[in-house]
Amino acid sequence: MSQAAGAPTRSRARPGGRDPAALLGPSVRPLRERKPPWFRVPAAGGQEYRRLHRLIAGESLHTVCQEAACPNIGECWERGTATFMILGDTCTRRCGFCNVKTGKPTWKDPLEPVRVARAVAQMGLRHAVITSVDRDDLPDKGAGAFAAVIEQLRRQAPACQVEVLTPDFQGQEMPLAKVIAARPDVFNHNVEVVPRLYPLARRGSRFERSCRVLALAKELGGSEVVTKSGLMVGLGESHEEVVDALALLRQAHVEVLTIGQYLRPSERHLPVVRYWHPDEFAALQRDAYALGFRHVAAGPLVRSSYYAETHLRERPRQL
Numbered sequence: 001m002s003q004a005a006g007a008p009t010r011s012r013a014r015p016g017g018r019d020p021a022a023l024l025g026p027s028v029r030p031l032r033e034r035k036p037p038w039f040r041v042p043a044a045g046g047q048e049y050r051r052l053h054r055l056i057a058g059e060s061l062h063t064v065c066q067e068a069a070c071p072n073i074g075e076c077w078e079r080g081t082a083t084f085m086i087l088g089d090t091c092t093r094r095c096g097f098c099n100v101k102t103g104k105p106t107w108k109d110p111l112e113p114v115r116v117a118r119a120v121a122q123m124g125l126r127h128a129v130i131t132s133v134d135r136d137d138l139p140d141k142g143a144g145a146f147a148a149v150i151e152q153l154r155r156q157a158p159a160c161q162v163e164v165l166t167p168d169f170q171g172q173e174m175p176l177a178k179v180i181a182a183r184p185d186v187f188n189h190n191v192e193v194v195p196r197l198y199p200l201a202r203r204g205s206r207f208e209r210s211c212r213v214l215a216l217a218k219e220l221g222g223s224e225v226v227t228k229s230g231l232m233v234g235l236g237e238s239h240e241e242v243v244d245a246l247a248l249l250r251q252a253h254v255e256v257l258t259i260g261q262y263l264r265p266s267e268r269h270l271p272v273v274r275y276w277h278p279d280e281f282a283a284l285q286r287d288a289y290a291l292g293f294r295h296v297a298a299g300p301l302v303r304s305s306y307y308a309e310t311h312l313r314e315r316p317r318q319l
C-alpha cells in the first residue's frame, strides 16, 4: 500500500527490536532482486481500471488493493472487482508484513457503509469483499461498521454476495456475534502466518485466538455462513509447518482456504526468505483438500480476495 505523505515510517523489519535472523534464518532474499517469472503481471491502467479508480476516489473510499500494493490490482480492477477497506486507512496494529499505515486512527464516518454499498451497486459486483484496518481503539472493535455495511449491501445491491474479512476483535465474542448476526455469506479471518512466526510477523495477535474466532463464527453462523481463512508463505516456514497450521484451521471448522506468497512491500518490512514454486503450492493445495477444506486456492499470486467469487464453489473435479 502506498504510505500517505507524513505517515509513520517506523521500520517493521525489526519488530520490537527483535533480530529477524533469529527466526527467519540468516539467508533472506534481497529487496531489489528480479522476482521469479511467475510474478510477472500485466501493468495496471486499462479503461475499467480507470473507471474504478474514479469511482472509488469519488466516494472517498479506501481499498486494500491500493493500500496493500496488491500485485493483482490491474487484473482485478479490469475485471471489475475490488476489496473495500472500511474504518479508515490507519491500523492500530503493526504486523511485520503489512503495508497499511499504522498509528492512532481518527477516521469516524457513519456514512461510509452507505457509500461502500453505493459503489458496489454501481460496479455491479456479484461478490463484494469488505475488510478493515484493526480498530482496537473502538469499544466494539469496528464490528458495528461491518454489520452496517452488510445491511446496506443487502439494501442497495441485493443480488451481491457479501464476504467480510475481519480482524480478530481481540477475541471478544460480542463484536463477532454482531457481525455474524448480520449474516454475511462468507466470514473470513486470515491467520496470515504459521504459529511459530507470530512473535515476529503478527505481534499483538495469537494464532490460537484467531482459530477460536473462526470456530465461534461457524458455531454462530451455522450453514448460513461459510468460514474462510488464509495465510502467506515465504517467511521460512516448512511444508510440514504449513500443513500443521492447516490442520488447526480444520479443527476450527474453516471451510475455505487461500495460500499465497508473501512479497515484501518495502525495506521497512520483513524480508522474503524464499519464493515457493507453483508446484509447491499445488502440493499444499492437495494436502489441504486431504484435510477436508471445501475450496482451496493456492498459488504465488493468490490473495484472500483474488477471484473470491469462485471460492464458494466446491473442489474442482481434477484435483
Ligand code: SF4
Pocket: 064, 065, 066, 070, 071, 072, 073, 074, 076, 077, 081, 082, 083, 303, 304, 305, 306, 307
Ligand atoms: S487480489 Fe484482492 S486485494 Fe488484490 S487487487 Fe484483487 S481484490 Fe484487490
